Amino acid sequence: MIPIAKPLIEDREIEEVVKVLRSGFIAQGPKVAEFERKFAEYVGVKHAVATSSGTTALHTALLAAGVKAGDEVITTPFTFVATSNSALYVGAKPVFVDIDPKTYNIDPKKIEEAITDKTKAIMPVHLYGQPADMDTICEIADYHDLVVIEDAAQAHGAVYNDKRTGSIGNAGCFSFYPTKNMTTGEGGMITTNSNEIAEAARMFRAHGESERYTHVVLGYNFRMTDIAAAIGIVQLKKLDTLNVKRIKNAIYLTEHIKNIDGIEPPYAPENVRHVFHQYTIRVDSSKRDDMIKFLNDKGVGTGIHYPKPVYAQKLYKDLGITASCPEAEKAASEVISIPVHPSVSPEDLEKIVAALEKASKTIL
Ligand SMILES: Cc1ncc(COP(=O)(O)O)c(C=O)c1O
Numbered sequence: 001m002i003p004i005a006k007p008l009i010e011d012r013e014i015e016e017v018v019k020v021l022r023s024g025f026i027a028q029g030p031k032v033a034e035f036e037r038k039f040a041e042y043v044g045v046k047h048a049v050a051t052s053s054g055t056t057a058l059h060t061a062l063l064a065a066g067v068k069a070g071d072e073v074i075t076t077p078f079t080f081v082a083t084s085n086s087a088l089y090v091g092a093k094p095v096f097v098d099i100d101p102k103t104y105n106i107d108p109k110k111i112e113e114a115i116t117d118k119t120k121a122i123m124p125v126h127l128y129g130q131p132a133d134m135d136t137i138c139e140i141a142d143y144h145d146l147v148v149i150e151d152a153a154q155a156h157g158a159v160y161n162d163k164r165t166g167s168i169g170n171a172g173c174f175s176f177y178p179t180k181n182m183t184t185g186e187g188g189m190i191t192t193n194s195n196e197i198a199e200a201a202r203m204f205r206a207h208g209e210s211e212r213y214t215h216v217v218l219g220y221n222f223r224m225t226d227i228a229a230a231i232g233i234v235q236l237k238k239l240d241t242l243n244v245k246r247i248k249n250a251i252y253l254t255e256h257i258k259n260i261d262g263i264e265p266p267y268a269p270e271n272v273r274h275v276f277h278q279y280t281i282r283v284d285s286s287k288r289d290d291m292i293k294f295l296n297d298k299g300v301g302t303g304i305h306y307p308k309p310v311y312a313q314k315l316y317k318d319l320g321i322t323a324s325c326p327e328a329e330k331a332a333s334e335v336i337s338i339p340v341h342p343s344v345s346p347e348d349l350e351k352i353v354a355a356l357e358k359a360s361k362t363i364l
Contacts, residue, residue, distance in 0.1 A: 002301050073121045124150060152174050155277065304336065
C-alpha cells in the first residue's frame with residue numbers, strides 16, 4: 001500500500017537526538033532556542049516561539065493576542081478540529097464562514113457579514129498547504145481592527161505573494177505532527193513580528209512566568225523539548241527539498257488527472273506556492289466510497305480531509321454552535337486525498353494514475 005503520509009526520519013535526526021540525550025539537557029533548552037532562531041529566519045519574522053504541538057501553538061497565540069472569553073473568532077469549518085477548538089480553549093466563540101470551493105480556504109467575500117462588535121480575530125487556515133487569500137483577509141482585519149492568526153499547521157514553506165505563510169498575519173501557528181511537511185514527533189511553533197505577542201506567548205507557554213518563579217498570568221506547560229527541537233533543526237534544513245518533491249509529484253498527478261472524467265484535481269492561483277501537504281481530488285459524493293475502496297484495493301492509500309465541517313461535530317452541536325456553509329458541506333462529501341509526500345516514487349505515481357484511470361472507467 002502506498003501510504004497517505006510518511007515521516008522521513010533519517011540518520012541525521014537520530015544522531016542529533018542521541019547527542020541531546022547524552023547532553024543532559026532534554027527539556028526546553030539550547031536546542032529549542034536554536035530551532036526558534038532558525039525557524040524565525042526561515043519564515044522571515046522577528047520571533048518564533050516553540051510549543052508542544054500545533055494545537056498549543058494556536059491556543060497560546062490566541063492568549064498572547066488578547067483573545068478572551070466572550071470574544072468571537074472567525075474561521076473556516078473545513079479544517080482539523082484543533083483550529084476552532086483553540087478559540088473554545090480561551091472561552092471565545094468560533095464563528096464559521098464558508099469556503100471558496102476552488103481553494104477550499106475561507107472565502108474572504110463572506111467574512112464581513114460575519115463580523116459583529118464581539119469579533120476579535122480572524123483565523124484563516126492554509127489548508128492542504130495552500131495559502132488563504134491573505135491580502136483580502138488582512139485588509140478586512142485592518143479595517144475592523146481585528147487580529148489575524150494564520151493556522152499554518154499544514155503550510156510550512158508555502159508562499160503567498162513573496163511572503164511565507166506565518167509571516168503575513170499578526171501571528172502564524174505551525175504543527176510538527178509526523179504527517180506534516182516537517183516533523184518533530186509532536187511540536188508546534190508560533191511566528192510573529194510583534195514583540196508583545198512573542199513576549200506574551202513565551203509567558204503563556206511556561207506557566208505565566210515573567211522571571212523564575214514569578215507568575216503573572218495563568219499560563220500552561222506547553223513547552224517543546226530539546227529532543228524534539230533537535231529533530232526539527234534537521235527537518236527544517238530539508239524542508240525546501242522535501243517540498244520540491246511534493247510539488248513535483250503534484251504537478252505529475254495534475255498533468256495526468258486533468259483529463260480523467262469525473263475527477264477534479266486541486267487548483268492553485270498564480271500568486272501562491274502551494275506546498276501540497278495533501279493532494280486532494282474531488283469526485284461525485286455518491287461515488288466516493290466506491291472510489292476509495294477501489295483505490296485501496298489497488299494499493300493506493302487515501303484520506304478524507306475532512307469528512308464533515310467542524311460545526312457538524314457532536315461537540316459543536318452540544319455547545320449550540322451552528323452554521324450553514326454549503327460549500328464546506330459539499331467539499332466534505334466529495335474530497336479524497338491521495339499520496340503526494342516525498343517518498344512517493346515515480347513508479348508509485350504511475351500506479352496511482354493507472355488506478356484513477358481504471359476507477360474512472362468502472363465507477364465514475
Ligand atoms: C489545520 C490544522 N490546525 C491545527 C492542527 C493541530 O496541530 P497538532 O496536531 O500538532 O496539535 C493541525 C494538525 O493536526 C491541522 O492540520
